[in-house]
Amino acid sequence: MSTVSAQQQPIPVIIDCDTGIDDALALLLAVRHPRLDLRAVTCVAGNTDVAGVVRNTLTVLERAGAPDIPVARGAERPLIEGVRTARHVHGADGMGDLGLPAPTRTPADVDAVTLLRREILAAPRPVTLIPTAPLTNIALLLRTHPEVTGNIERIVFMGGAVATGNATPVAEFNVWHDPEAAAILLTAGVPITMYGLDVFERVIVPGPDVRRLRASTEPGTRLAGDLLAHRGPATDATDPGGGLGDAGAVCAVIDPAGLTTHRLPVEVSLAPGPARGQTLVDRRLRVGESELHEGMREQPLVDVALDVDVARYVELYLGTVERTEA
Numbered sequence: 001m002s003t004v005s006a007q008q009q010p011i012p013v014i015i016d017c018d019t020g021i022d023d024a025l026a027l028l029l030a031v032r033h034p035r036l037d038l039r040a041v042t043c044v045a046g047n048t049d050v051a052g053v054v055r056n057t058l059t060v061l062e063r064a065g066a067p068d069i070p071v072a073r074g075a076e077r078p079l080i081e082g083v084r085t086a087r088h089v090h091g092a093d094g095m096g097d098l099g100l101p102a103p104t105r106t107p108a109d110v111d112a113v114t115l116l117r118r119e120i121l122a123a124p125r126p127v128t129l130i131p132t133a134p135l136t137n138i139a140l141l142l143r144t145h146p147e148v149t150g151n152i153e154r155i156v157f158m159g160g161a162v163a164t165g166n167a168t169p170v171a172e173f174n175v176w177h178d179p180e181a182a183a184i185l186l187t188a189g190v191p192i193t194m195y196g197l198d199v200f201e202r203v204i205v206p207g208p209d210v211r212r213l214r215a216s217t218e219p220g221t222r223l224a225g226d227l228l229a230h231r232g233p234a235t236d237a238t239d240p241g242g243g244l245g246d247a248g249a250v251c252a253v254i255d256p257a258g259l260t261t262h263r264l265p266v267e268v269s270l271a272p273g274p275a276r277g278q279t280l281v282d283r284r285l286r287v288g289e290s291e292l293h294e295g296m297r298e299q300p301l302v303d304v305a306l307d308v309d310v311a312r313y314v315e316l317y318l319g320t321v322e323r324t325e326a
Contacts, residue, residue, distance in 0.1 A: 018046025022245025
């Protein structure tokens with residue numbers, strides 16, 4: 001009897017999100033790509049409050065034709081900081097104020113950490129975690145149930161920046177929102193890929209493709225188009241496109257060859273002040289005077305995304321999400 005090779009088997013994944021326009025784009029891709037087995041979705045406060053995140057997540061899964069994937073409510077606030085939403089970007093409802101209907105189902109009767117532990121340990125193959133949100137749920141999981149790392153293949157998280165931030169001049173929103181949680185993630189002891197702003201902001205779907213998606217009569221495809229239309233920035237003043245944002249991290253799991261990464265030391269700035277939440281990525285070719293005089297500090301090594309094949313990921317996304325009506 002023949003067996004299916006590991007390369008042919010779907011990759012078991014769990015998305016931890018704060019849905020969110022581009023989190024929704026990521027969910028639509030994960031649900032529809034045959035290389036992925038989306039086992040669960042966990043929700044955390046970020047782009048909007050956690051109740052809104054749960055509502056948005058359930059609505060997107062229903063629109064995508066995958067209403068049975070378990071969804072759990074997680075942390076209402078960061079480990080230390082208060083809640084600081086991004087409604088100015090994602091709209092009052094966190095979904096671009098598109099007026100989407102309320103979901104017809106309710107979340108799981110367990111919390112996010114419990115669901116994460118259950119699904120990771122029950123998976124027949126090591127799971128890939130894709131956090132596209134502040135990392136509070138993941139930090140709580142790692143501290144409460146460290147045994148899960150034995151069945152985690154990799155964590156591909158959307159967060160951080162090598163160069164410029166967006167929440168502050170140097171800090172990206174997801175890490176800035178809960179820096180302590182991000183610092184815990186980096187010491188998880190499993191392979192980690194950082195899909196940061198350096199590639200996040202580059203993957204833009206052209207305007208004609210966005211318009212075609214919006215004209216579809218298939219609910220999930222049309223939703224993708226509406227979300228992309230809300231997501232600017234305009235690559236052409238007369239024909240703006242839309243950024244894939246968090247969905248690029250899902251592309252990186254499906255097709256890692258489209259991403260150029262370097263294995264580099266990374267740490268998170270936790271001190272109060274203007275640098276709090278910055279991901280400090282050490283790209284030096286040799287040690288500096290600080291290390292020579294003060295001694296080497298142990299820093300986790302992370303596969304940091306520095307370049308992306310934009311056309312490849314746009315094609316991957318469109319080819320997956322765009323469905324021809326039956």
